[in-house]
Amino acid sequence: MKTFVMKSLHNVGFMDKPIPKAGPNDAIVKTAKALICTSDSHTVHGAIGPRENLTLGHEAVGVVHEVGSEVKLFKRGDRVVVGAITPDWGELASQAGHPSQSSAPLGGWKFANLKDGVFAEYFHVNEADANMALIPSGVSDDAAVYCCDMMTTGSMAAENGDIPIGGAVAVFALGSVGLMAIAGAKLRGAGLIIGVDSIPKRCELAKSYGADVIVDFSKEDPVARIIELTGGRGVDCAIEALGSEVSFQNAMKVTKPGGTVSNVGYHGKGDLVGIPRLDWGVGMAEKSIRTGLCPGGRLRMERMLLLLQNKRVDPTAMTTHTFPFDRLDEAFKVMDQKLDGVIKPLITF
Numbered sequence: 628m629k630t631f632v633m634k635s636l637h638n639v640g641f642m643d644k645p646i647p648k649a650g651p652n653d654a655i656v657k658t659a660k661a662l663i664c665t666s667d668s669h670t671v672h673g674a675i676g677p678r679e680n681l682t683l684g685h686e687a688v689g690v691v692h693e694v695g696s697e698v699k700l701f702k703r704g705d706r707v708v709v710g711a712i713t714p715d716w717g718e719l720a721s722q723a724g725h726p727s728q729s730s731a732p733l734g735g736w737k738f739a740n741l742k743d744g745v746f747a748e749y750f751h752v753n754e755a756d757a758n759m760a761l762i763p764s765g766v767s768d769d770a771a772v773y774c775c776d777m778m779t780t781g782s783m784a785a786e787n788g789d790i791p792i793g794g795a796v797a798v799f800a801l802g803s804v805g806l807m808a809i810a811g812a813k814l815r816g817a818g819l820i821i822g823v824d825s826i827p828k829r830c831e832l833a834k835s836y837g838a839d840v841i842v843d844f845s846k847e848d849p850v851a852r853i854i855e856l857t858g859g860r861g862v863d864c865a866i867e868a869l870g871s872e873v874s875f876q877n878a879m880k881v882t883k884p885g886g887t888v889s890n891v892g893y894h895g896k897g898d899l900v901g902i903p904r905l906d907w908g909v910g911m912a913e914k915s916i917r918t919g920l921c922p923g924g925r926l927r928m929e930r931m932l933l934l935l936q937n938k939r940v941d942p943t944a945m946t947t948h949t950f951p952f953d954r955l956d957e958a959f960k961v962m963d964q965k966l967d968g969v970i971k972p973l974i975t976f
Contacts, residue, residue, distance in 0.1 A: 630682045630747035631955045633671050633739075639959055642680060644743070647751040651695040654755035656709060658952075660768040661687040661745055661974040663962045664711075664776060665802065666893055670739060671963070674895035683959075684746035685711040685738035686775040688768050689976075691759075698755045700925075706762045708932065709745070711776040712923030713737050713758040727920040735923055746955060748976065760928035766935045769973060773807075773942035774931035777971070780891055780921040781807020781868075782931070785815050787917040788864030788889040793818035795862040797853050798838075799878055800869030801829040803945050803971050804891055806836055808866045810940050813837030817864075821856060823849045823874075828968050832944055853881040862886060870894045872901060879914065880906040887915045948972040 628646050633639055649655050667683050669675075691705040701707065714726035714735035727735040737753065738744040752758055762771045781804045790796055796812040798805050801824035812820050813836065822833040825845040833841060840856060842849045854861060861883035867875045870892030878888045880903060894900055907914060934940050947970045950958035958972045 628748040629952070630743070631684070631952075631959070633678050633681045633683055635679055636673050636677055637671060639671055639683070640956065644682070644747065646749045647743070649693045649695040649751070651697040652754050652756070653695045654691055654698060654701060654752045654759060655693040655749055656687070656689040656707060656752055656759075657692040657749055658687050658745060658747065658976045659689040660772045660976065662772055662775070662777070663958055663972045663974065665962065667739065667959070668963045669893055669895040674893070675740060681739060682743035682745075682747050682750075683739045684744035685736070686772055686777070687745035687750065688762065688772045688775070692749055694755060700756045701759060701761070706768070707759045708762055708771045708774050708928050709752050709759050710779070710921070710923035710928055711736070711738060712921050713753055714923050716754055716757045716924075726923055733920055736920060746974070748952075757925055758923060760925045760932060763932060763936050766932055767943075769946065770935050770941070770943050771932065772973070773945070774928050774935070776921050777803045777807050777945070778931045778934070778940065778942055779927055780804050781809075782811040782814070783919050783922055784808040784866045784868060784889045784891040785811030785864075787919050788812070788866060788887050790815040790817050790864050792816035794864065795819040795821070795857050796864045796866065797821040797823060797862045797878070797881055798833075798866045798868060799823045799849075799874040800867070800871070800892065801826070801833045802868065805866070805868035806832055806945060807940075807942065808868055808891070809833050809838050810836040812864075812866075814939065819856070821853055821862070826968070828947070829970065832970070835944065836940070850877050850880045857883075864889055867892045872897070875900055876903045876906075879903055882914050884908060884912045884914065887917055890916065890918045945971045946973045950974055952976045
């Protein structure tokens, strides 16, 4: 089969590999649609260390090609979505309620990290009954593929923010995760949703997903503006969705005492991320910092699919580009270099 791989640091391309085989609890999925994530770029440029000929990608839907002898819920021909995070559900961290961290920090993240990813004509899914979900007939592949990561991660950002009904939320960076955090904040009942970005298309989409105010950080100080918008109080929750030390510190600055900084940004550079000491109340302002990696599991995917099925969210508005699989190298360059106003490139197989 054809695959798209990280050949080495900063070096990607196509190569042929054998079609994987399913173990007793596993499945092999024939890929139908996939999305490129900024995390793929981080990986290629060394955020998790060197890799050699590793198949990239962690967001895909497809049709079941093969199931193992112990798989009970799926059969060949089923249309499925697979979580970007595929934990080992019997592992201790999973049993303790932290499946994304199974076996090690970020250990539930297997695709394009610990094993080959989904940018291939076929891909392997461990513990298929727990890590895949059936796509309802009324939900398109183009929409369902967003359940793998963007919708579930953005929703988690809002959930971790413990947003009270009528509360104020600021979302720093309006890429696809930030946009879904905006949607998640609206679903959680936020009374004031503030988006922070400078790219017109993203700002426009943020308003369609529920943002009440957009703060353009290229034109004004976002901290001062958010404090002004909240009558000097600050927000109940600030979501950092970029992975930037500056935006993380700004999130801390605008969060009121007793509020929550919800970090879902991938901090892929440097050894330390600084906390502004005084804005943290010298460590005693009761500001919580919550972090999380994209939740995995069939139940989570089914919940995301229900949002699509009942038209609570339409993530397909974030698809700015579409490429066939044999042009994935071109698509990766567009995403890697953020060309042509890209938000999310969809790959068709």
